[in-house]
Amino acid sequence: MKAFAYQRAAGVGEALCLVAADAGVRYLGGGTNLVDLMKSGVETPTRLVDVRFLPLDGIRGKPGGGLEIGATTTNSDLAAHPEVRRSYPALSQAVLAGASGQLRNMATVAGNLLQRTRCAYFADPSQACNKRVTGSGCPAIIGAHHNHAVLARSAHCAATHPSDMAVALVAFDAVVHYETLDGGGDIPLTEFYLPVGDSPERETALPPGALITSVSIPGPALSPRSRYRKVRERASYAFATVSVAADLDLRDGRVHGSRIALGGVASRPWRARTAENLLLDGPATADRFRAAAEAELAAASPLPGNAYKVTLARNLMVTVLADLAALPY
CATH class of the missing domain: 3.30.390.50 (CO dehydrogenase flavoprotein, C-terminal domain)
Structure with a gap:
């Protein structure tokens, strides 16, 4: 792993300033995806700014229905929350289907939404991949692609998005809230992930340096009987x-x-x-x-x-x- 510096942010403003000052800086939440990519050489940040301990966790009800979910809320806390289980069971089911208890205890809501594809070509720096090196090609198009996208893929990328949580949140019309040095903003999750098109290296509509602060479900579910069903290649945890x-x-x-x-059918x-x-x-x-x-x-x-x-x-x-x-x- 490439050597890197580590700093724990004391506040949202400090975190934003640290990331804006250097293109090689990355936010660190639970680290369950980023650290793996650092070990394989796919990600090579010069510094990690730890935002895990900022006051951005917790789940709160919204007036008129809906939920506000803090960005650093763990996946375990989200899945176990009584109101999530009562009113949005598909969300709880999706989170529980996504990873083992150990990973859920570390992984954060924002980090889950920002995780990178599990395409084997992307995860191997010795292979070409347009997500890692623009214009290098997509070997999955003619190579191993049995678990790749069937909807809205392009000639430049056929990878799928791995998040289970994001699928349920998209169904519930979730909105991503973020902060930048120029102020805050909101993006509906249906518009958060960019179409793969000709630029697969650009995955989200977040402004550069933006920090996700929360995710909200804007209103009540259509019914309390929502469902999340997942087919995977093995009974234990798999994408x-x-x-x-x-x-x-x-x-x-x-x-x-x-x-x-x-989920599992497109880049988002x-x-x-x-x-x-x-x-x-x-x-x-x-x-x-x-x-x-x-x-x-x-x-x-x-x-x-x-x-x-x-x-x-x-x-x-x-x-x-x-x-x-x-x-x-």
């Missing part, structure tokens, strides 16, 4: 092959509203707007759910080795939606 977070407003056998997001958590629009005001039937899933995945462009993900994503969407509607599937 999603495909995952689905869903919340349905069902009344008199009809869908009056839905929130659906997919995928909000299934096409499926949501097709379901609106329609009957809550397995056939309707299947048609919505097929419409959402019609734009998929799988690579030769991962076309199975399209079928898997369709079937998983139908299974989760039917489970929420208490239907056979």
Whole structure:
């Protein structure tokens, strides 16, 4: 590992100043992703500014419904919080599916959202990767790509985003709040991750040097029965092959509203707007759910080795939606 300096920030302002002063400085939260990347040589910061002990943790209810989740709240505290489990069970389920208890005890909410792809080419500095070295190429396009993106990939990158938590938060219309030396700002999580396009090295819409301070869920869930379902290659903790977070407003056998997001299929958590629009005001039937899933995945462009993900994503969407509607599937 390359030698680096370490400094614990005394406040948000100090942290912002330290990072702004040097392009080689990185914020350190739980370190469960960043430190691994430093060990492999993918990340080589000159200094780490520890923000873990800033007063940015805790989970608070919002007037009129919703939650404010502090950036340094641990994943374990988020998953176990009574209001999260009661009103947003898909979020708790997603966090619990994401990592072991030891990792959840260290990992922070902001760090989870900012974790980098687990693409093997990205994680190996001896390989080409457009995320690490702009213009070097994407060997996954013709190489090992069975677990790569099938939606909105580009010729420059086919990597997927690894976060389970982010998928559930996208389904609940979460908003990221941040501070910069020029003031604060907000970004809806659906706009937080940039399309991969021609610049896969640019992953988020955060301004340079910005520090995430909290993540909010702006309102109540559609129902208290939301679900997160994840398919992975082994029973122990692994990144999603495909995952689905869903919340349905069902009344008199009809869908009056839905929130659906997919994981493991794109470079960012995928909000299934096409499926949501097709379901609106329609009957809550397995056939309707299947048609919505097929419409959402019609734009998929799988690579030769991962076309199975399209079928898997369709079937998983139908299974989760039917489970929420208490239907056979």
